Amino acid sequence: MKKLLIGFVLLFSHLNLMAQESESYIQYVNPLIGTQKMGHTFPGATVPFGSVQLSPDTDQQPHNIGGKYNKDAYKYCAGYQYDDATIVGFSHTHFSGTGHSDLGDFLIMPTVGELQLEPGDKSNPQSGFRSSFSHRNEIAEPNYYRIKLDDDNITAEMTTTTRVGFHQYTFPESDNSHIILDLMHGIYNYDDKNVWTFVRVENNHTIVGFRQTHGWARTRTVYFAMEFSKPFTNYGFKNFKDEAYKGFWRKFDQTKNFPEMAGKQIRAYFDFKTEKDEKIKVKFALSPVSTEGALNNLRAETPGWDFEKVKKAGQNLWNKELGKIAVTAETKGDLVNFYTALYHTFLSPTVYMDADGKYKGIDQNVHQAKGFTNYTTFSLWDTYRALHPFFNIIQPKRNREMINSMLAHYNQSVHKMLPVWSHYANENWCMIGYHSVSVIADAVVKGNIEGIDAQKALDASVQTARTKYYDGLEFYMKLGYVPEDKNSSSVSKTLEYATTIGASRRWRRN
């Protein structure tokens, strides 16, 4: 996330703060920027701060091979590498710009011909369900991604609402078309990452289920509901991990047309007969709470099947957000740099709450958000210096909701700490410091605290700063610095703890 604001800084002096409603700002956004090498951005579809960030993944690099870190995994933090020539499918959750990773939940891939349930080799895409593609046939816009999958001559398009991924696949004529739902796929994946997956086929066009993982987020479950625009003719799944205990489910042939699937490593498929250029649409809703929550989200946000309408609504949201700053520049390239950076700025934190306000807390209990939208993906070491101070100006309501989300995290934390780096009802403890305090202090100093309990926020900040067992803090409290021989990155930690103290002093003065 470090690079997101460079364009902004360069152009800040040219700002014209009067937004021009009629202008299309999305024309200046190129989501492919940053997708090469170590940019760690994704080109797929999302609305601002969307829960669903639906994007192509170009490989399935394992994070660990035989228990050892696989360095190639780092290239795939956002799932997509511009230099790759194949796509394995489209998954619903991605980080943008992070230096570590997770997610990549629920990969969908359309195919034609003999069913293949392995992704296959990237040097020989026909060996599996992955497909070759060309950037010539690729369109990436805010809330819209389109690619032609060359192997099977399928055009894939996708758009989103906050909680729903909306896929549109244009098939060739075939009696043997498939849509694969891969529950094994993931980013920073490894054999043991899935602790459990569960799928129910509710009827001939509706599926629900969940994926539970341990990884960067240690105890994490994501629920889904999936709806097809057309009934499938047959379906089934393969369990890639033999279980020691099979129980009495063995009395069924579960592999075909059996409506309940569960296991640690499973891939499901759904069969269709398609006419030439027939479009099959898929709505795929996420929930942090339950399959019931996901189904409600699906119905609340995407009641119909109008792909263009959903795309347009999301792009209008982007124009509204991007239009908060109207800049003039000498070249279109400068505008692209600026608005693409601004676009990246509004990808996270992400909404983490059902349409009815329920969300999972880091205590793993379900909570009801009262008076705020709950957010997750707090990469605070990266975002406290510039992103949240910027949000206090340009996204004041959202920043207040993010602070209330941090305070909810604090309430639910057994450590009684504000978030350090949190995502999906988990504290992942990545990086150092406790920069929630700086974020809150900046909001207080700027007076952007309507609806925030300032006394509670102060108490939470003080309590966070007193967690002795946290990363050298005991030494800092005792000595005023962190000694390097006791705790590594000691200079940075000392500086960060000092900054935080400074921030809270400024705050107390206000």
Added chain:
Amino acid sequence: MKKLLIGFVLLFSHLNLMAQESESYIQYVNPLIGTQKMGHTFPGATVPFGSVQLSPDTDQQPHNIGGKYNKDAYKYCAGYQYDDATIVGFSHTHFSGTGHSDLGDFLIMPTVGELQLEPGDKSNPQSGFRSSFSHRNEIAEPNYYRIKLDDDNITAEMTTTTRVGFHQYTFPESDNSHIILDLMHGIYNYDDKNVWTFVRVENNHTIVGFRQTHGWARTRTVYFAMEFSKPFTNYGFKNFKDEAYKGFWRKFDQTKNFPEMAGKQIRAYFDFKTEKDEKIKVKFALSPVSTEGALNNLRAETPGWDFEKVKKAGQNLWNKELGKIAVTAETKGDLVNFYTALYHTFLSPTVYMDADGKYKGIDQNVHQAKGFTNYTTFSLWDTYRALHPFFNIIQPKRNREMINSMLAHYNQSVHKMLPVWSHYANENWCMIGYHSVSVIADAVVKGNIEGIDAQKALDASVQTARTKYYDGLEFYMKLGYVPEDKNSSSVSKTLEYATTIGASRRWRRN
């Protein structure tokens, strides 16, 4: 469960149907009956139909060794074998009388001296936390179990409410007393059975968490809340399974006094300093829904620390239930046979719902029971002939609630089937037939259907009988019988499907 009603049948002719309120019926119950060899009963503490069935486990036999069934596991369906000389601890969930098994959740064991986190060998109990014991020092009564643990000179006592296990441990003087919480232990256990466990130490006397397993119940999570009568001085845990990915939790020393634990194979411990004969009490609540639900159950059912009061309240419940039939007999032995059998009759189905009415359905969503108590543990092939017809006479309200629980199961079933053999928000598909239909038909014929939607019950029965992919049913529907060359146990299945049709004809006539 087949043997439970033998005493009853023998004595039925001597029934004196006037209950004698003042009489203590529990004096005639010996919970140790059936605990030897293949009786598969447990001697521990429970209230009638209790969610918590808290009982000593005398071994930890794995169900599978190297992927192969271990025949010795069958002896331990209820966790306790009378002929064993050691106890590994006290776990909170047990089946009574089943011919297959699961459960054994949350084993608690008090020890003194050097901390041992392995159970050790039964031939050398001092090699681990297990302890030798003698039946001389054992008392088993309805809702009360007491044993002296010889290795460390600790007296263990336990009683329960519907949702809370209440332990009382009398320690010797020691600076080095421990209470172990084993989240690896289970009945019909194997290395991979735990898919995830999660524990939070909320303060110096309160713990919450959950255990998620796959086994006879394929997708099962049990939540708990645990409270000690005295603060522990230190605590910690050991993770017995090395994870491929450790993430940033590695920055902490999690093994000692770190308030959050998670993994697939963990055992936690809590340290105390004890005076001679000091009692440490533990309340341990279960929930099918959440740790919040478990904590609410704990507070709702066991607000204080009066062990005797909880024991007495549960024993009064037993006297009330057992007193529904007052028999006269020539010998005390006959009374013991009768009332112990009657006691076993009231151990399951079990209440499966929080104090506030929330429970998990087989769709894995949380539901609110409206107008009924939700039950689980429907061993219907065993219970449709005699137990439920008996309940229609002696437990009419509970039988109606059980039928409403079956109808809720049907509503939540993706197969649109009534329960076959269900436990803990799972259909385990054990045995054959679909005897919910007979249970419902018997209630209809006996007129015990107040509060049951009879039309819906009929629809559910018919729909269940039309699940073509279920166990030869397609053949029965087509041919009027199940052919042995197509589906095994065909004679029994044919008979059972025919019985069910007969039952529903009787029902339609009514």
